[in-house]
Amino acid sequence: MTTATAPAVKKKRFAANEISSGANTAINVFFWVYSILCVLPLILVVAVSFSDERAVSLNGYKLWPEKFSLGAYDFLLSDWKPIVESYGVSIFVTVIGTIVSLTIMTLYAYPISRRDFKHRNVFSFIIFFTILFNSGLVPFYLVYKQGLHLQNTLLVLMLPLFVQGFFVILIRTFFSNSIPPALMESAKIDGAGELRTFFQIVLPLSLPVLASVGLLSTLNYWNDWFLSLLFISPDGPMSIQFRMYKTLLDIAYLSSNSQAYSAIMQANPNFQMPSETARMAMAVVGIGPIIFIYPFFQRYFIQGLTVGAVKG
Amino acid sequence: MEMEQATQAAVERPNSRKKTKTLNQSYWQKYGIFYLMMAPALVVLIVNNYIPMVGSLIAFKNMTYASPSFFQNFMDSPWVGWDNFKYMFTSSDAWNITRNTILYNAVFIVLNLIVGVAFALMFNAMRNRRLAKLHQTLMFLPYFLSMIILSYLVYAFLNPDIGILNKFILPWFGAQPIDWFSDPKWWPIILPLVNTWKGIGYYAVIYLAAIIGIDNEYYEAAHMDGATKWKQVWSITIPLIRPVLIIMTLLQIGRIFYADFGLFFQVTRNAGALYDTTLVIDTYVYQGFMVTGDIGMSSAAGLYQAVIGFILVLTANLIVRRISRDDALF
Numbered sequence: 001m002t003t004a005t006a007p008a009v010k011k012k013r014f015a016a017n018e019i020s021s022g023a024n025t026a027i028n029v030f031f032w033v034y035s036i037l038c039v040l041p042l043i044l045v046v047a048v049s050f051s052d053e054r055a056v057s058l059n060g061y062k063l064w065p066e067k068f069s070l071g072a073y074d075f076l077l078s079d080w081k082p083i084v085e086s087y088g089v090s091i092f093v094t095v096i097g098t099i100v101s102l103t104i105m106t107l108y109a110y111p112i113s114r115r116d117f118k119h120r121n122v123f124s125f126i127i128f129f130t131i132l133f134n135s136g137l138v139p140f141y142l143v144y145k146q147g148l149h150l151q152n153t154l155l156v157l158m159l160p161l162f163v164q165g166f167f168v169i170l171i172r173t174f175f176s177n178s179i180p181p182a183l184m185e186s187a188k189i190d191g192a193g194e195l196r197t198f199f200q201i202v203l204p205l206s207l208p209v210l211a212s213v214g215l216l217s218t219l220n221y222w223n224d225w226f227l228s229l230l231f232i233s234p235d236g237p238m239s240i241q242f243r244m245y246k247t248l249l250d251i252a253y254l255s256s257n258s259q260a261y262s263a264i265m266q267a268n269p270n271f272q273m274p275s276e277t278a279r280m281a282m283a284v285v286g287i288g289p290i291i292f293i294y295p296f297f298q299r300y301f302i303q304g305l306t307v308g309a310v311k312g
Numbered sequence: 313m314e315m316e317q318a319t320q321a322a323v324e325r326p327n328s329r330k331k332t333k334t335l336n337q338s339y340w341q342k343y344g345i346f347y348l349m350m351a352p353a354l355v356v357l358i359v360n361n362y363i364p365m366v367g368s369l370i371a372f373k374n375m376t377y378a379s380p381s382f383f384q385n386f387m388d389s390p391w392v393g394w395d396n397f398k399y400m401f402t403s404s405d406a407w408n409i410t411r412n413t414i415l416y417n418a419v420f421i422v423l424n425l426i427v428g429v430a431f432a433l434m435f436n437a438m439r440n441r442r443l444a445k446l447h448q449t450l451m452f453l454p455y456f457l458s459m460i461i462l463s464y465l466v467y468a469f470l471n472p473d474i475g476i477l478n479k480f481i482l483p484w485f486g487a488q489p490i491d492w493f494s495d496p497k498w499w500p501i502i503l504p505l506v507n508t509w510k511g512i513g514y515y516a517v518i519y520l521a522a523i524i525g526i527d528n529e530y531y532e533a534a535h536m537d538g539a540t541k542w543k544q545v546w547s548i549t550i551p552l553i554r555p556v557l558i559i560m561t562l563l564q565i566g567r568i569f570y571a572d573f574g575l576f577f578q579v580t581r582n583a584g585a586l587y588d589t590t591l592v593i594d595t596y597v598y599q600g601f602m603v604t605g606d607i608g609m610s611s612a613a614g615l616y617q618a619v620i621g622f623i624l625v626l627t628a629n630l631i632v633r634r635i636s637r638d639d640a641l642f
Contacts, residue, residue, distance in 0.1 A: 017535040019437045027434045028443065035450040038509070041465035042453075044476065048468065060479030061468050108353035111346035118343070123350060130361040133622045134570070136614025137597050138607060139367030143359070146382035163356045194345050223458035226573065230602070244460045245578070248467065276474070283464045287457065294456045295449055 042287065049073070049281040053274040072277035076285065082243065083285060089154070090240040094221040097158035102214050105168050106206075110198055113175035124172075131165040141230055152236030157227050161220055167213045174209035175202065211300050219297070222290070244286045251275040371396055371615040375607045396612035405596060409613070413592040416503060416576075417568040423508045425561055428515030429553075433545060435516065436523045448520075452513035459574030466506060466579050494585040503590070506579055507572070515560070522556040523549055559632050566628030569621040570594065593617045 018024075044063055048056060052067035059066060076083060108127070112120045140160075150156040179202055187197045203210075228242035238246070367382075373389040400406050431451070438444040454462075469476045470492040478489035492498060530548045539547065550557075571592035580590045582599075591599070593613060600610035633640035 017531055017541075018439055019541050023437070023541075024439050027438055028440075031434065031438075031443075031447040035447050038450050038453055038513075041468065044468050045464060057474060060474035061471070061476055104352040104356065107349040111343075111350055114346075117346055118339075126354070126357060130357060132625050133365060134618050135361065135364035135368045136611065136618050137594075138601050138611040138614050139364040139370060140360075141601070142370075142382045143364050143367055146380065146385065147363070148359070159356065160360055163353045163360065168353070194342065198349075219456065223456075225458060225460050241458050241460045244464070248460070248464060248581075280464070280468070283461060287461055290456050291453075294453060297456065298449060298452050301452075 042291075045280045045283050045287070049277055049284045051277055053277045056276050069277070071274045072281035075274050075278045076281050082238070083240075083282075086238050086240040086243045089157075089237045090222060093154060093157045093224075093239060094218055097161060097221040098214055098217045100158065101162045101164070101167075101217050102210060105163055105213070106171055106203070106210065108163070109168050109171035110175060110202065113172045113179075115176070115181075127163075127165050127168050130163075131169075137230075144231060151231045152233060153231075154237055156231045157224070157237070157239065158221070160227060161217070161224065164217075164220075167216065170213060171206070171209055174206055178209075179205055215297055215300050240286050244282055247279055247282050251278060368611065368615050368618065370607070371611040373608075375611075392608075396608040397616070400609045400612045400616070403609075405591070406613075408588070409591050409593045409596045412589065413571045413594075414568055416500075416571065416592065417564070419500075419504045420507050420511075421561060421564045421568070423504055424511060424515045424564065425557065427508055427512050428519050429550075429557065431512060431516035432519035432523055433549065435520050436549075437541070448513070448517060451516065454510045455513045457510070459572075459578040462506065462510060462574075463578040463581065466502075467581070470502075493581060493583045496586045496589040499580065499586055499589045503575060503579065507575055518560065519553065519556065522553040526552050555636050558635055562628045562632050566625040567621070569617055569624055573598070 019027075040063070044061060047063055047065055048061050049072050050068055050070070051062065051065040051072075052069035053071055055066040056062075108123075111117050112124045112127070114120060144150050144156055144160075150159070183201055183205075184197050187201050192200065223241060225239065225241035225245055228239055229245070232238060232242060234246065367386065370386065370389070372391055372393060373386070374392045374395075375385060375389045377385055378388060379385050435444045435448060438447075457465075467475070470478075472478055472489065472491050472493065475492075477492070482489055490498065492502075526549065530552070531544055534544050534548060571594045573594040576590055576592050576595045577598065580586050582595070583590075594617075597610045597614045597617070600606045600613065604610075629640055
């Protein structure tokens with residue numbers, strides 16, 4: 001905004017009207033402390049995962065491993081199948097879920113964004129009402145479990161999140177506010193049908209909103225554990241989140257064969273099971289992908305929030 | 313190819329039909345594709361939202377499980393009127409869960425507003441833009457973590473035997489260790505802390521976006537007139553971002569009857585000893601239904617939440633609409 005004006009003027013304004021350097025330092029210190037508080041718990045988890053089990057169970061969690069050990073990861077690697085399997089489930093659900101959901105939501109949002117479409121109000125209402133009125137857990141559960149018998153399937157981890165009213169409205173708002181109707185008119189004059197106009201004119205112009213909704217949806221799928229809690233039993237497809245949840249309750253869920261596991265435990269009481277550190281190692285494995293992609297995510301995410309949610 | 317056929321048909325057909333029919337015909341030719349586009353999402357909405365909505369009438373039924381099919385059971389079960397609701401409201405739980413849900417959400421809303429605006433103001437005031445960006449990024453991190461991860465992190469602090477708090481921080485202050493997962497009195501402090509820690513990056517960024525949108529000329533003029541930075545905040549920034557503040561807050565108030573299930577279920581590890589201060593409507597319904605198996609009472613609680621929630625969302629949206637039509641949901 002101010003880049004076009006002379007830099008000297010800008011500099012002067014900054015020097016005159018910025019906060020005092022004392023206040024600036026105070027804010028800086030405050031934010032450093034707070035930012036560390038945001039990262040610290042994660043560092044703690046990583047540190048514990050690299051600690052020696054005996055030291056941890058004796059002296060507690062520490063921000064720096066008292067005695068460095070790879071025992072927890074050794075332990076995870078010795079039975080790596082369940083973790084790889086869970087990653088597979090999470091990745092599949094996230095990728096397919098996001099693609100399908102983005103596709104069908106966009107297809108729904110376009111007609112209701114068109115002012116010349118006669119039934120747009122009816123179909124808009126159908127979407128709005130799902131935001132307003134939530135049927136509640138019990139009938140939802142019964143329809144999926146006893147009506148459709150979808151428990152322990154991958155579909156049940158995706159289908160409930162396919163159409164999110166709020167996202168549809170976000171996309172619709174973008175279509176009706178940011179795509180000039182004149183553009184669609186001219187496409188029509190040039191002989192393009194509705195479908196062609198949609199795919200060749202509207203969609204390419206809508207990449208910002210599609211990227212934001214796609215990212216939000218990816219995050220929702222990757223972080224979801226509630227659907228697993230409802231519909232997945234331990235012999236069903238366990239996502240990485242659900243395995244983490246189960247592991248926190250009972251370390252035996254780290255193993256592909258929990259019964260054999262408890263048998264070993266009973267037969268050999270001296271066996272030092274790295275339960276505390278292995279749990280945290282499991283958490284590290286689960287957090288990993290998010291940490292790596294989130295700075296990239298965050299950029300688009302903020303764009304999406306500021307473009308769509310609040311038109312400020 | 314499909315396209316070509318369609319346009320060809322559009323050219324040919326009108327000539328071969330009567331005038332009254334062509335209007336109808338061309339409507340379907342032009343807009344028929346729209347219905348096809350909406351079909352997949354409609355199917356999902358019907359299965360995922362509308363059938364359960366009708367199904368929520370089980371709150372007025374005494375559900376039986378004679379058949380493996382939900383639909384059959386639904387038809388066969390006898391109507392019992394308001395019995396389930398009477399049963400629920402005579403228990404002390406109804407009041408308890410309503411109070412917890414509303415009070416926690418109220419605290420969350422206030423914290424999101426005050427801390428969010430404070431952080432946004434500080435970000436905006438920082439001289440070093442790049443550093444401000446870095447802090448924003450770090451602060452946004454918790455927002456991306458799942459509640460499961462959060463429960464791990466919280467557990468690392470609160471683990472009664474080897475957690476950071478009991479092992480280091482409390483002894484350092486000379487205090488006795490606390491059994492966090494069996495003492496309910498600490499949770500009205502812990503949960504708002506956790507919730508704010510997780511969500512504040514989001515609110516700060518939204519409020520910051522609004523602040524950045526303010527024209528610099530206002531500040532320049534104020535500066536000329538000798539207004540202090542503090543005065544500028546109260547007389548320019550806050551009044552100008554007020555619509556955003558009101559809207560964001562009203563949207564949260566509209567959802568005050570819905571608790572964050574993950575926060576109350578995962579972070580508390582669903583510890584029964586804590587229910588006095590941690591049981592909210594959502595966890596109550598889950599607990600009653602999935603664990604205790606009391607369908608009547610939990611579906612009644614669910615419908616109670618849905619209906620009150622519906623009224624609240626509607627009201628909040630109506631108010632938002634008055635302030636700024638564009639920001640209203642509908």
